[in-house]
Amino acid sequence: MLEGFKIPLTLDKATKAFIGTSVTDFATELGIIVRDVFPMRFHKWDSVPEDVKTLMYEKLEGKFELLHTDNVLMEYVNSRLHIQWKRSRGVLSQHWKNNGGKTNPRLARSNMHGDCRNQDDWNHLCDYSESEKTRTYSDQMELNRRKQVNISRGLSVDSQSCIQNCKFTLFYS
Structure with missing residues (x-):
């Protein structure tokens, strides 16, 4: 990229x-910034201090044309940061679970995910995941997911395909 050149962003207002x-460049850069810059010690997006969010906006401004006066554009950037932050936390949380977090938290704690910024962030996430409040909530959500009814739409081996039972009408003008 040429020095001083910033990638223009076009927002579809509709x-x-x-x-x-x-779009791809923006999504990639967003993931890198959240992974490399953003501390994972916050548990809700609303609790993230404005100075941390501002730092991420500044990092994005290094590569992209961000118009702070365009409220719709900035709301979209904020929502994308929020989504990427949640996704990154989810990846780290899943890594903790997959490495014995629920049954052997010490093992999970000793196996930090490669995308985690530092040991302090990892320890904080492990502490949060191991807390009684989080474990109770997680167990309740797991029970709720088990109660969900999944409708197969008739695509199993024992039944005919839904598509075979549908009648289609074509209209020509």
């Missing part, structure tokens, strides 16, 4: 999403 070839 869908409130970026369009064009810069």
